Amino acid sequence: MSDPIVVAEGLHKSFGGAHALRGLDLTVPAGTVCGLLGPNGAGKTTAVRILATLSDPDAGHARVAGYDVVREAGKVRERIGLAGQYAAVDDKLTGRGNLRMFGRLSHLSRREAHRRAGELLDRFGLTDAADRQVAGYSGGMRRRLDLITCLILRPEVLFLDEPTTGLDPRSRGEIWDSIRELVADGTTVLLTTQYLDEADRLADDIAVVDHGRVVATGTPDELKATIGDRLDVTLEDPAALPAATAALNALTGTEPTTTGAGRLSVALPGGRLRLADVVRELDHAGVAAADVSLRRPTLDEVFLRLTDRQETAL
Numbered sequence: 530m531s532d533p534i535v536v537a538e539g540l541h542k543s544f545g546g547a548h549a550l551r552g553l554d555l556t557v558p559a560g561t562v563c564g565l566l567g568p569n570g571a572g573k574t575t576a577v578r579i580l581a582t583l584s585d586p587d588a589g590h591a592r593v594a595g596y597d598v599v600r601e602a603g604k605v606r607e608r609i610g611l612a613g614q615y616a617a618v619d620d621k622l623t624g625r626g627n628l629r630m631f632g633r634l635s636h637l638s639r640r641e642a643h644r645r646a647g648e649l650l651d652r653f654g655l656t657d658a659a660d661r662q663v664a665g666y667s668g669g670m671r672r673r674l675d676l677i678t679c680l681i682l683r684p685e686v687l688f689l690d691e692p693t694t695g696l697d698p699r700s701r702g703e704i705w706d707s708i709r710e711l712v713a714d715g716t717t718v719l720l721t722t723q724y725l726d727e728a729d730r731l732a733d734d735i736a737v738v739d740h741g742r743v744v745a746t747g748t749p750d751e752l753k754a755t756i757g758d759r760l761d762v763t764l765e766d767p768a769a770l771p772a773a774t775a776a777l778n779a780l781t782g783t784e785p786t787t788t789g790a791g792r793l794s795v796a797l798p799g800g801r802l803r804l805a806d807v808v809r810e811l812d813h814a815g816v817a818a819a820d821v822s823l824r825r826p827t828l829d830e831v832f833l834r835l836t837d838r839q840e841t842a843l
């Protein structure tokens with residue numbers, strides 16, 4: 530594994546009486562995509578703002594690209610880019626105009642800013658729209674432009690706070706392609722998301738955040754493995770639901786959730802149970818099953834488990 534380029538240890542942050550972060554730890558190896566996955570209010574934006582030097586932690590430390598985010602904030606800023614949830618581009622300028630302006634604000638020469646703008650527009654498929662006013666851009670194009678303005682200075686680490694929230698599926702796909710493109714260049718990406726499929730598709734590693742702490746880390750597959758397999762049962766007669774629930778509860782030690790009329794789902798501890806045991810147990814309880822199947826959990830199920838949300842929310 531390459532050296533970590535983002536390291537956070539025990540970050541705490543409160544706003545008045547509200548604890549946004551309660552000891553957040555995070556390590557991101559260079560050249561990877563880390564997905565900070567958590568529900569609304571989990572503390573994702575607060576963590577990103579601290580790592581991007583926009584806010585100081587109350588306690589704890591963090592280093593980004595080798596520098597302390599509080600004591601060496603200037604050094605950190607020279608090495609990072611940040612795209613927030615709301616695109617920060619100027620509507621009245623063209624796409625190219627925005628990039629040139631950011632380039633000039635970043636102290637590039639006029640010529641270099643122009644060259645870099647053209648290069649980025651080309652690379653990220655915005656050349657056709659480059660000379661149109663941003664006011665006429667779609668939400669996805671605007672977000673993509675915002676993302677590439679962060680690349681003017683070739684940051685080592687790019688923070689993307691909910692890069693696709695509110696976008697239609699096609700625009701989301703385009704942003705995902707742009708992010709993959711970035712990583713191919715060696716940029717380390719820390720992205721926050723509430724979308725499991727986004728973390729699943731883009732992230733090498735996921736850190737699940739809840740109530741201001743990281744509650745689990747791993748690859749998507751590792752996270753799925755932590756909660757064991759799922760058992761889905763469809764009953765021949767929905768009226769047998771109470772009997773089936775009791776039988777599955779006795780067998781697995783977990784209360785099954787009802788997922789539809791005559792349909793139940795339950796997590797299997799450690800995956801030691803065989804399908805034959807399940808069928809026999811239901812048989813003993815006088816329950817006829819139309820279908821019994823074992824499967825890997827979805828990332829949604831992992832997420833709900835880890836963040837203590839009700840499984841019935843699925």
Ligand SMILES: Nc1ncnc2c1ncn2[C@@H]1O[C@H](COP(=O)(O)OP(=O)(O)O)[C@@H](O)[C@H]1O
Nearest residue numbers: 544547548549568569570571572573574575576
């Ligand atoms: N500037 C602020 N003032 C007061 N409370 C805040 C502020 N920023 C965040 N919070 C609170 O801290 C918690 C974490 O927020 P945030 O980091 O924005 O979560 P997320 O990005 O995961 O949705 C929330 O309860 C939020 O209301």
Ligand SMILES: [Mg+2]
Nearest residue numbers: 573574575691
């Ligand atoms: Mg947020």
